[in-house]
Structures are given as structure tokens and as C-alpha cells.
Amino acid sequence: xxxxxxxxxxxxxxxxxxxxxxxxxxxxxxxxxxxxxxxxxxxxxxxxxxxxxxxxxxxxxxxxxxxxxxxxxxxxxxxxxxxxxxxxxxxxxxxxxxxx
Amino acid sequence: xxxxxxxxxxxxxxxxxxxxxxxxxxxxxxxxxxxxxxxxxxxxxxxxxxxxxxxxxxxxxxxxxxxxxxxxxxxxxxxxxxxxxxxxxxxxxxxxxxxxxxxxxxxxxxxxxxxxxxxxxxxxxxxxxxxxxxxxxxxxxxxxxxxxxxxxxxxxxxxxxxxxxxxxxxxxxxxxxxxxxxxxxxxxxxxxxxxxxxxxxxxxxxxxxxxxxxxxxxxxxxxxxxxxxxxxxxxxxxxxxxxxxxxxxx
Numbered sequence: 211x212x213x214x215x216x217x218x219x220x221x222x223x224x225x226x227x228x229x230x231x232x233x234x235x236x237x238x239x240x241x242x243x244x245x246x247x248x249x250x251x252x253x254x255x256x257x258x259x260x261x262x263x264x265x266x267x268x269x270x271x272x273x274x275x276x277x278x279x280x281x282x283x284x285x286x287x288x289x290x291x292x293x294x295x296x297x298x299x300x301x302x303x304x305x306x307x308x309x310x
Numbered sequence: 311x312x313x314x315x316x317x318x319x320x321x322x323x324x325x326x327x328x329x330x331x332x333x334x335x336x337x338x339x340x341x342x343x344x345x346x347x348x349x350x351x352x353x354x355x356x357x358x359x360x361x362x363x364x365x366x367x368x369x370x371x372x373x374x375x376x377x378x379x380x381x382x383x384x385x386x387x388x389x390x391x392x393x394x395x396x397x398x399x400x401x402x403x404x405x406x407x408x409x410x411x412x413x414x415x416x417x418x419x420x421x422x423x424x425x426x427x428x429x430x431x432x433x434x435x436x437x438x439x440x441x442x443x444x445x446x447x448x449x450x451x452x453x454x455x456x457x458x459x460x461x462x463x464x465x466x467x468x469x470x471x472x473x474x475x476x477x478x479x480x481x482x483x484x485x486x487x488x489x490x491x492x493x494x495x496x497x498x499x500x501x502x503x504x505x506x507x508x509x510x511x512x513x514x515x516x517x518x519x520x521x522x523x524x525x526x527x528x529x530x531x532x533x534x535x536x537x538x539x540x541x542x543x544x545x546x547x548x549x550x551x552x553x554x555x556x557x558x559x560x
Contacts, residue, residue: 211366215398219388220378222402223409227381228434230416231423246550247418248446250543252512253519254411255443255503257539258383260520263496265527275493282497286504292343296350299497303490 274306337456340444344460347440347498351382352468354494357486358385359476365393369477376473380466381438382495384409387532407533414540415442422454436462443502511553515546 263279264270278299285295355376362372367389379385384405391401416423416437422445423433436458445458476483486492507513519539526535 211368211371211392213371215388215392215402216367216371216375218398218402219375219384219405222406223379223381223384223412224435226406226409227412227416227437228431230413230437231420231430231434232416233413234417234420245547246511246554247420247547248506249512249515249546249550250414250418250540251439251442251446252503252506252515253522253539253543253546254414254536255439255499255506256516256520257523257536258439259496259499259503260523261527261535262383262492262499264524268528268532270524270528274490275496278490278493279496279500282493282500286501292346292498292501293349294346295501296353296494296497299493300353300490303493304488305490307488307490 274303274310277306278303337453340448340453340457341460344444344457344464347444347461347502348464348468350494350498351440351465352472354382354491354498355469355472356476356479356483357489357491358382358389359473359478360480360483360486361386361393361476362389362473363477363480365389367392369474372477373470373474376470379409380435380469381409381412382469383439383536386495391532404532407531408536410533411439411536411540412437415439418442419445419454419458422451422458433458433462436466438462438465439499440465440502443506447502447505511546511550515543518542518546 259279263275264272266273281302282295282299285298290298358376359372362375362385363369367375375385375388387408388401388405391404392398416434419437419442423430423437425433441458441461444461445454448454448457483489503516507516519542522542523535523539526538530538
């Protein structure tokens with residue numbers, strides 16, 4: 211595999227991160243506070259969860275990841291540590307796939 | 311359970327007087343959460359290493375990607391498109407679209423990530439989902455910054471150690487899906503999202519973002535549903551802004 215796509219990904223990904231801080235740096239100091247920019251995280255995380263649990267390529271699918279997400283939701287509700295949530299989700303998906 | 315009780319009692323006893331400021335998570339809890347995220351992330355970084363080498367990248371290329379790119383969803387997308395026979399251009403487009411959410415995070419973290427240009431250039435590398443969510447779960451700027459720093463450093467270590475392990479072990483570990491590693495990613499994100507859903511604006515924004523992504527995923531290029539979900543946040547930002555102003559005027 212040639213290095214050029216790897217380098218392009220590296221430059222692009224870092225550039226997009228730096229761009230955010232550069233743009234943010236030009237904003238009025240309390241704009242972020244007044245506009246509650248922290249809320250941006252919320253729909254993006256929700257979208258990532260949905261896409262990574264219920265889609266495969268461009269298809270919507272229901273597979274072992276859905277029950278794994280339910281198990282994760284229960285453990286999050288019980289305030290289990292992150293690593294417990296993650297391992298329980300993996301174990302659920304792995305177990306169901308083993309049975310299938 | 312004890313954690314849940316103490317959070318509830320904090321909210322109950324302080325909500326009416328000082329509101330969000332008092333809900334600050336104890337510092338050692340932040341450290342524990344950051345360690346926990348780093349451990350979980352390190353495990354699914356193993357699956358990135360395996361998939362990347364299987365897609366035809368060398369161990370060195372795989373490791374450089376994790377150190378320099380350091381944004382999981384983009385890396386997974388990139389190697390999976392190439393692994394499926396896609397061209398580099400076809401792999402770069404969705405990977406960079408996904409990475410564009412870090413730009414939005416960077417804007418939202420502006421008041422948290424302060425310092426000299428060189429320092430901010432270094433901090434920029436840490437602007438990802440987990441660090442942004444951990445920072446924004448804290449109410450005060452100093453606590454936000456501490457949560458960001460701890461999560462960024464620990465996660466960077468975990469992500470890269472996991473990548474090296476996966477790249478070296480390669481297919482010897484078996485198919486990452488058989489181990490359920492693909493189910494870890496959404497589970498961690500759910501744990502990160504939950505503390506952010508404290509008010510009605512956030513809950514509506516989460517619901518809207520999830521529905522938009524679900525509606526779009528079949529029809530648009532990979533990465534677009536995620537950015538569209540970020541755009542969906544704008545009306546909620548406006549609502550939160552107006553409500554803040556009304557409360558200030560009152």
C-alpha cells in the first residue's frame with residue numbers, strides 16, 4: 211500500500227481538528243457560552259450510536275449489535291464504569307453471534 | 311449504585327439553588343472515567359489494527375494513522391473502504407467527512423483549550439468525541455480542561471498501544487466481529503452521551519440527531535449523516551440561547 215493516502219488522511223484529519231480551534235479562536239470570547247455550543251456534541255454522538263448500531267454500509271440492519279446496545283443502555287442507567295459497559299456490549303454481541 | 315445515589319442526592323439538594331454548577335463530578339471520578347474509556351478504546355483499537363493490516367496497510371502505516379490521525383471512526387471507515395477494494399479517494403472522502411465533526415467540537419471547546427499557538431496546536435490533536443464529551447460533562451472551565459487533558463492523554467496511550475497490538479497480532483486474533491468488538495464503539499458513545507442529557511434541549515437534540523442519521527444513512531455518502539446531525543443542533547442552540555437571554559432579562 212502506498213503512503214500517499216495514509217499521509218492525506220493524516221493531514222486532513224489533523225487539519226480539520228486545528229481548523230475548529232482556529233475558527234473558535236476568532237469568536238467573541240463568550241459566544242461559546244451564550245450559544246451553548248456544548249450541545250453540538252449531543253446530536254453527533256447520538257448519530258454515531260445509531261449509525262454504528264443499526265447500519266451496515268448503506269443498509270439499515272438489526273443484528274447482534276442492537277441487543278448489545280440495549281445491554282449497554284441498561285448498564286449506563288445503572289452507572290456502571292465505561293469499561294464494564296463496553297465489555298458487556300462486546301460479550302453480548304459475541305455470544306449472540308456464537309449462538310447464531 | 312452508590313454513584314447513582316450520590317449523583318441523585320447532589321442534584322436534589324443543589325438543583326434549585328445553584329443549578330448546573332454544583333453537579334461537577336468529583337476529580338477522581340473523572341480520572342476513573344478517563345481510565346475506563348482509555349481501556350475500552352484500547353480494546354477496540356486492537357480491532358482497528360487487525361482490520362488495517364488485513365486491508366493491506368503495513369504495521370508502520372497502521373501505527374502512523376493512529377498516532378497522527380487519532381480519530382477512530384475515520385480510521386475504521388478509511389481502512390474498511392480500502393479493504394473492500396475501494397480507491398484511496400473513495401476511502402478519503404467519508405473518512406474526512408467524519409473527521410469534520412472534530413472541527414465542530416473544536417469550535418465548542420474554544421474557551422476550554424486556551425494557551426499559546428504551539429500549545430493549542432498540540433491540544434488540537436486531542437479534539438475527538440470522547441474528550442469533547444468528557445469536557446462538556448463538567449460545568450466549570452477548569453474542570454472541563456482537566457477532563458479534556460486526562461481523557462486525551464490516557465486515550466492516546468490506549469488507542470496507540472491497542473493499535474500496535476492488533477497490527478502485530480493480525481489475523482491471529484480471529485475476526486474482530488466474532489469478539490463483538492464492533493459493538494463496543496456505540497456502547498462507549500452511549501455512556502458518553504448519557505451525562506449530557508440533563509435538560510430537555512439536549513434530549514431533543516439527541517433524538518433529532520439520531521433520527522436524522524437513521525433517515526439519511528441509506529441515501530447519502532458515509533459521514534454525511536453525522537455532519538447532518540451536527541447541523542440539526544443549530545435550532546437547539548438558538549433555543550438554548552434565547553432561553554438564556556430570557557432568564558438573564560428576568
